[in-house]
Amino acid sequence: MNDRPETRITSLSQHLGLTERIFASPATKKLLHEVDAGLVRIEAGLEKQLAYTDSVANSMSRYLLEAGGKRIRPMLLLLTAQLGEGTTPEVVLAAEAIEITHLGSLYHDDVMDESDKRRGVPSAHTVWGNSAAILTGDLLFARASQIMAELGERAIQLQASTFERLVLGQLHETVGPREDEDIEAHYIQVLSDKTGSLIAAAARTGVIFSHADPAYEAAVVEYGEKVGIAFQLIDDVIDLSPAPEETGKVPGTDLRAGVATLPMIYLRRLAETDPEAAALVARIETDSEAELTGAAAEDFTAAIAALREHEVTARTLAAAHRWSEEAVAALAPLPKGPVKDALVRFAETIVERSS
Numbered sequence: 001m002n003d004r005p006e007t008r009i010t011s012l013s014q015h016l017g018l019t020e021r022i023f024a025s026p027a028t029k030k031l032l033h034e035v036d037a038g039l040v041r042i043e044a045g046l047e048k049q050l051a052y053t054d055s056v057a058n059s060m061s062r063y064l065l066e067a068g069g070k071r072i073r074p075m076l077l078l079l080t081a082q083l084g085e086g087t088t089p090e091v092v093l094a095a096e097a098i099e100i101t102h103l104g105s106l107y108h109d110d111v112m113d114e115s116d117k118r119r120g121v122p123s124a125h126t127v128w129g130n131s132a133a134i135l136t137g138d139l140l141f142a143r144a145s146q147i148m149a150e151l152g153e154r155a156i157q158l159q160a161s162t163f164e165r166l167v168l169g170q171l172h173e174t175v176g177p178r179e180d181e182d183i184e185a186h187y188i189q190v191l192s193d194k195t196g197s198l199i200a201a202a203a204r205t206g207v208i209f210s211h212a213d214p215a216y217e218a219a220v221v222e223y224g225e226k227v228g229i230a231f232q233l234i235d236d237v238i239d240l241s242p243a244p245e246e247t248g249k250v251p252g253t254d255l256r257a258g259v260a261t262l263p264m265i266y267l268r269r270l271a272e273t274d275p276e277a278a279a280l281v282a283r284i285e286t287d288s289e290a291e292l293t294g295a296a297a298e299d300f301t302a303a304i305a306a307l308r309e310h311e312v313t314a315r316t317l318a319a320a321h322r323w324s325e326e327a328v329a330a331l332a333p334l335p336k337g338p339v340k341d342a343l344v345r346f347a348e349t350i351v352e353r354s355s
Contacts, residue, residue, distance in 0.1 A: 028338040031082055038078040038087040038095070039071060045096045049143060060128060060136045061143075064103050067121045072231075073098050073202040076346065080203045080220050082339045084212030090151055094205040097147035097159065102198055104140030105166055107133045112170065113257040151209065158208075162201040169193025173259070183265055188229060196228030219333045223343065226327035231350045233320035236261040238353065240308040252304040255284060262319065266312035280306055317351070324351045 050065055052058040074095040081091045109115070110123040111130050118124070125133035141163065148159040169190050177186035203220035206212075239254045239261060254261050260268075264284070271278035283303040307313060327347045334340045 025338070028341070031079075031338040031342060034082060034086055035075065035078045038081075038092065039074060041087070041092050042071070042074045042078075042095045042099070045092060046099060049096055049100060049147065050140075057136075057139060060124065060132065061139055064106055064118060064124065067118065071099065073102055073199060076199065076224065076227075076343075077202040077206040079339060079342055079346065080206030080212070080216075081210035083207060083216055083334070084210030086210060088210055090209040091206060093147055093151060094155065094209050095202070097144045097151075097155075098198065098202045098205060100140050100144040100147070101159070101163065101166075104137040104144065105194075105198075107137035107140070108170070112174065113254065113259060115253050115257070154208065155205075158201060158205065162197050165193045165197040169195075169197070176260075183260070183268075184262070187260060187262060187265060191229045191232040192225055195232045196225035199228040199231070200224030216334060219330055220343075222330035223327045223347070226323050226330060227347050227350055230320045230323035230327065230347070233262055233316055233323065234351055234353050236263055236316055237308075237313055237320075240304055240313065242305065242308070252284075252300060255304070256300075262316045263307055263310070263312045266315055267307065267310065270312065277310075280310070320351045324348065 046065055047062075050058070050061045052061060077091065077095045077098060078087060081087060106118060107124050110118055111125045111133050115123050116126055123133075124136060128136075145156075145159055148155040169192070172186065173190045173194065177183050200221045201224070203224035204217055207214070207216050207220055236254070239252065240263070255264060264281075267277055267281055271281045280303060283299060284307065324347045328344050331340055331343055334343070
């Protein structure tokens with residue numbers, strides 16, 4: 001895990017699945033260059049921000065950074081910054097803070113979800129234990145707050161409100177819906193808080209610190225929230241993938257941890273009237289509560305495969321596409337041009353990851 005920073009990031013053209021031939025216009029080529037150059041600057045900045053003099057803190061805080069990642073939030077932040085003055089020093093700092101906040105949340109999420117792998121490597125808590133992983137996440141949140149403090153009061157307020165939503169989302173996921181609350185609506189709100197809020201903050205921060213027209217803020221915030229929901233719904237489908245070498249996750253990780261993903265929410269509803277669905281729910285719930293060895297592990301794997309092929313997973317994919325389409329519709333106030341085109345394509349690639 002000692003690759004150079006620029007080898008661990010995905011270029012904008014790679015992320016969008018487009019080639020230089022398609023990006024033929026000078027304006028679009030300039031956009032690609034600006035964003036890709038900004039990503040390299042941000043990656044180098046992350047290396048410096050997480051270089052603690054304390055050897056233990058240095059090693060643990062850099063663990064997931066060096067495991068890689070798509071850097072979706074910095075990429076989106078750099079894109080919206082092109083609506084203003086582009087990749088200003090303030091934009092780079094803000095992107096570093098947003099990504100470090102995201103990294104911190106991963107340490108905590110893996111502890112709470114009891115995830116064994118993250119980005120293709122053993123999760124931090126399996127290497128150092130729960131307490132050390134939680135403290136590392138706290139350390140990263142503190143560093144992100146220090147960076148935002150350099151950018152002034154508005155940045156501090158944005159960081160605080162976003163962090164509050166991240167915690168509320170995790171809290172509501174942990175506690176679960178009230179008896180009188182719609183389970184699907186509760187779940188979508190959890191996704192909006194846990195994932196959408198930080199993606200929306202990234203998009204908004206790009207507008208703010210590039211000094212773009214403030215009228216664009218509401219549009220990119222709505223876009224970011226809805227892209228975040230679409231992103232997480234696709235993750236619900238990827239959680240069922242039989243190819244952990246590609247996803248970096250053990251199949252059924254969320255279900256093993258008792259997380260009510262949308263396919264499972266749909267399946268439980270169907271189980272009220274469908275005996276086959278009820279039997280599949282029983283298999284998944286029984287096995288996820290057991291020690292997954294031997295026959296129990298084999299049955300759980302088979303149950304996950306059955307859920308992956310079930311109509312409820314296709315419904316989840318359709319829901320992800322709807323949220324992506326609504327995200328694109330939110331961009332209506334933005335001016336036509338390569339930035340808007342890239343944001344549209346960005347939303348489309350989110351739902352193409354497994355569809």
